[in-house]
Amino acid sequence: MVHETLAATNAVVTLDVALPEVFWGWYVTMNMWAKSIGTGLVFMLFLLLRRNPEEMKGLRTSAMIVSFVMMNVFLLFTLADLHQPFRMWHIFFYPHLTSAITVGAWMASIFVGLESLMIVVMLFKKDTVTYDKLLFWTTLLAIPVTLYTAGIMAEATARELWQMPTEAVQMILAATLSGSAAMILLGGNKLSDETKSFFANILGLSALMAFIIYMSEYIFGAMKAEEVAAILHYVKGEGEYATMFWIGQWVAYILPMILVALYRVSRSSAMLNLAAILAIVGLWVVKHVWLVIPQLLPLS
Amino acid sequence: MQLGFLVDLHLCMGCKGCEIACKVENEVPLSTWRLRVKYVDVGTFPETKRTFTPLRCNHCENAPCERICPVSALHYIENGIVNIDKERCIGCAGCVMACPYGAIYIDPETQTADKCTYCAHRIASSMMPACVVACPVEANIFGDLEDPTSNISKYIQQHRDVQVRKPEKGTNPHHFYVGASQVHLNPLASKREEGYSLFNNITHLPLGGHH
Ligand code: SF4
Ligand code: SF4
Numbered sequence: 001m002v003h004e005t006l007a008a009t010n011a012v013v014t015l016d017v018a019l020p021e022v023f024w025g026w027y028v029t030m031n032m033w034a035k036s037i038g039t040g041l042v043f044m045l046f047l048l049l050r051r052n053p054e055e056m057k058g059l060r061t062s063a064m065i066v067s068f069v070m071m072n073v074f075l076l077f078t079l080a081d082l083h084q085p086f087r088m089w090h091i092f093f094y095p096h097l098t099s100a101i102t103v104g105a106w107m108a109s110i111f112v113g114l115e116s117l118m119i120v121v122m123l124f125k126k127d128t129v130t131y132d133k134l135l136f137w138t139t140l141l142a143i144p145v146t147l148y149t150a151g152i153m154a155e156a157t158a159r160e161l162w163q164m165p166t167e168a169v170q171m172i173l174a175a176t177l178s179g180s181a182a183m184i185l186l187g188g189n190k191l192s193d194e195t196k197s198f199f200a201n202i203l204g205l206s207a208l209m210a211f212i213i214y215m216s217e218y219i220f221g222a223m224k225a226e227e228v229a230a231i232l233h234y235v236k237g238e239g240e241y242a243t244m245f246w247i248g249q250w251v252a253y254i255l256p257m258i259l260v261a262l263y264r265v266s267r268s269s270a271m272l273n274l275a276a277i278l279a280i281v282g283l284w285v286v287k288h289v290w291l292v293i294p295q296l297l298p299l300s
Numbered sequence: 301m302q303l304g305f306l307v308d309l310h311l312c313m314g315c316k317g318c319e320i321a322c323k324v325e326n327e328v329p330l331s332t333w334r335l336r337v338k339y340v341d342v343g344t345f346p347e348t349k350r351t352f353t354p355l356r357c358n359h360c361e362n363a364p365c366e367r368i369c370p371v372s373a374l375h376y377i378e379n380g381i382v383n384i385d386k387e388r389c390i391g392c393a394g395c396v397m398a399c400p401y402g403a404i405y406i407d408p409e410t411q412t413a414d415k416c417t418y419c420a421h422r423i424a425s426s427m428m429p430a431c432v433v434a435c436p437v438e439a440n441i442f443g444d445l446e447d448p449t450s451n452i453s454k455y456i457q458q459h460r461d462v463q464v465r466k467p468e469k470g471t472n473p474h475h476f477y478v479g480a481s482q483v484h485l486n487p488l489a490s491k492r493e494e495g496y497s498l499f500n501n502i503t504h505l506p507l508g509g510h511h
Binding site: 009017228 | 333337338339343344392393398411412493498507
């Protein structure tokens with residue numbers, strides 16, 4: 001391991017200006033966070049339709065509008081993060097299909113189109129049959145729309161920390177975590193106790209699985225790749241990203257898991273709502289830390 | 301034809317002639333570089349020495365920047381160069397995130413990606429890249445890797461310690477080094493410490509985006 005030679009060589013860079021550190025910053029975090037909620041809500045709507053269609057009443061329009069708004073937040077931040085936002089149309093007219101960015105932009109646009117159609121169908125025609133049919137196809141499309149950001153991270157060859165398939169699993173878990181949390185908050189009293197605990201279980205299990213993956217990477221990630229070890233150094237010990245990392249883990253995963261467990265005993269909706277809010281807020285922090293730390297490592 | 305570069309680090313004396321020639325030829329804006337000569341000091345006083353490594357785009361055979369570019373602004377040309385079309389670029393910085401060598405930057409004047417093109421415009425007029433012409437010790441060797449009689453091919457044949465940066469990334473760089481140590485090629489083999497840099501208080505031109 002070359003790192004261990006440092007004490008002997010005492011090699012210090014004395015002249016070099018590497019790239020400015022963080023290129024994909026909080027706009028990209030917003031992008032990932034909002035998309036997780038947007039597609040996650042669609043997954044939850046679909047599950048609700050399969051499990052308890054009568055409880056869809058009142059949620060078809062509201063949940064779809066919230067998902068649509070979050071998807072537009074995602075698109076807006078994606079656009080705003082471009083250095084040449086007015087050239088966004090190039091993605092549609094000069095598409096390069098090996099790029100997950102291109103494929104994702106196409107799929108996300110179709111997804112938002114389908115969502116608009118579903119909102120129109122409900123608002124102007126109150127046609128639940130067509131809505132429910134469209135929901136199947138929208139859910140199907142929500143899977144690659146959720147996953148494609150993991151594809152981009154995998155294609156970011158320079159950033160060793162972002163591995164496939166780990167990131168793919170984390171993207172899906174982020175969607176089920178934030179989608180179930182949003183559904184719990186939106187559904188409120190409209191949801192039966194049974195449905196609430198169904199979503200509570202999804203929330204708790206998503207938090208548990210995502211937490212296990214992060215901890216596995218935290219503990220074992222450094223054992224195989226020197227670059228990963230150097231990157232994880234930013235979240236180990238002290239420093240702002242170490243603090244943020246643990247705040248994220250506690251707020252997004254550990255506290256919601258505990259609160260969901262307590263809810264199962266006490267049936268307190270307040271506790272479940274708190275778990276849902278914490279999961280949504282914490283997810284932003286978790287995503288941000290994981291996005292930024294690989295960018296702190298000099299590449300040259 | 302497959303154009304490639306080789307830098308003989310035994311010869312390089314860190315004069316930065318190539319860096320300046322590149323800046324002038326390609327009108328590279330302040331605070332950005334297509335080609336940088338990195339200095340790393342090794343040892344403890346008085347047993348110290350300074351190493352020099354010219355760093356530029358490697359024109360990878362399997363280029364992550366080309367793969368991730370959503371609009372093919374980064375593309376291969378028939379002589380193997382990974383070129384960039386700045387009019388096409390949307391400034392998503394995907395390539396910046398993908399290049400394992402930190403060879404791409406966002407040009408603060410055009411707000412588009414830019415990098416070394418092996419002076420593709422000069423090659424089209426049968427001229428050598430500006431850095432090759434400027435190097436006073438001919439440490440930069442440039443030519444066709446598919447032609448066994450070219451200077452670069454001969455150099456590769458005659459030297460045992462021909463290396464590339466980060467071979468484990470699977471990018472298959474078309475840019476080689478002779479006489480390199482880990483300190484030259486591996487960023488993890490040296491420290492970056494406050495107060496040691498000969499450049500201080502560097503002002504980066506505003507880039508847009510949200511860091
Ligand atoms: S060195 Fe970087 S910019 Fe150059 S071709 Fe390889 S990946 Fe692309
Ligand atoms: S910044 Fe430009 S060149 Fe780089 S990937 Fe995006 S569109 Fe392509």
